[in-house]
Amino acid sequence: MTSVVKGNLNQGAGQAFAFDATIDLLTPTALTVIANRRRWKLKITDIRATLHRVPVEVPLLKEPIVTAVLFVTVETDKGVTGNGLTRGSARFGMKEFINREVAPFLQGKNPLETERIWQMLFKQFNPRAQTGMWSSAVSAVDIALWDIKGKHYREPVWRLLGGAQNPVPAYVTFGLKQYSKEQLIEVAGQLVKQGETRLKMVVAVDPENPKVDAARVAAVREAVGADVELMIDANYLFSFNRALELCKLVEPYRITWFEEPVYQNDAALLADLRRHTSIPLAAGQNEGHRFRHRELIANHAIDIAQPNVCSVGGYTEAVKVAA
Structure with a gap:
């Protein structure tokens, strides 16, 4: 038995394809189409x-x-x-x-x-x-x-989502504000002994005094040595001037990136800061959807985009940022 079938099949994920074909309803192909249509029907x-x-x-x-x-x-x-x-x-x-x-x-x-x-x-x-x-x-x-x-x-x-294309290095966020400088050194040393080679520490302990952060960064760098990557994250608590001040203070310590250095991830301020420091800038984990990421990229404001599926709009929106 044969039949001419025309229409659209919903493939899931909001996609559809049109078809216009003559199929044998008793063939495995036809049965697969019918089975798949049933599989797609969840509520x-x-x-x-x-x-x-x-x-x-x-x-x-x-x-x-x-x-x-x-x-x-x-x-x-x-x-x-x-x-x-x-x-x-x-x-x-x-x-x-x-x-x-x-x-x-x-x-x-x-x-x-x-x-x-x-x-x-x-x-x-x-x-x-x-x-x-x-x-x-x-x-x-x-x-x-x-x-x-x-x-x-x-x-x-x-x-x-498409499968992994390239390996992404993992890092440990450890440098919490609650730690004293001595505790920072101790925890950093423990992590390195465990085999960690990439560490990120929170800065803006005092948003009006970057010298406090610079001293903490210097202590950690001395403790872990030159081969461990070190990142810093201000959670956009600095003004432009304070962020720039910290950049100049910690540039000698080979910072892999400075994350969310200025208020509200202001694209214009980030772009200006990027022109005045050798430290790569990162941002995006708190941005609501792809349009904000596009603004950061179009303004040459960042070196590293960091979409967070928990805030950008889930996986559906995050893949658009990645594209």
Whole structure:
């Protein structure tokens, strides 16, 4: 038995292809098409956002550092469940937004259509392309949808995103503000003994006095030697002048990059700072979507882009930044 079939097949992830072909409905090819169409039909049945406080044990500190996390669970009619998370100061607002607005809006939608869902959320709830709370909340939902997609297709998310192209070196963030200079030296030494070769320390201990940070950086560099890579991160707490002052003070210590050195990742200020220092600049982990990253890149403001899937809009938006 043969039949002429015309139409569109939804492939998931918001993609579709048109077909116009004569197929034998009894052939394996036809059966595969039918089976795949069934596989693509999942429905979201529930979305829940909850708040959690996660204690993180840190070497040498008596008390753990408590991190507030928003956790999202997405359930489907096929029993496949996805989980996502994000952070942010507006976590109570994000929780209500997801539970009261996003959850009913996505009820019955196909969680495999990640691109389509992302665009729907953007048009429905963020027509003015704002960042901040919206982007962080959608990030958690999008991550959960990709979790479902990976479980459904029985593939790791990294492979669904296209697969690894090049190895990316890992580093350890260790230089917390809570550490004294002596504790910094001790922890850095422990990490190097464990085989770590890339360390990042937090700066802007006193945003008005970069000399404090410079002394801490100098102490760590002396302790770990010249072969260990050392990065610094101000979490955009410096003014331009203070950031430039710190750059000049620590340039002799071979800093791999200076992360988020100025207020609000101001692209113009970052570009100016980049022209006045030999230290590579990095930013992006707190930016809400690809347009902010485009601004940083177009202004030649950074050497390293750092999209964070927990704030940029999830994997769906992060791959656009990477592209």
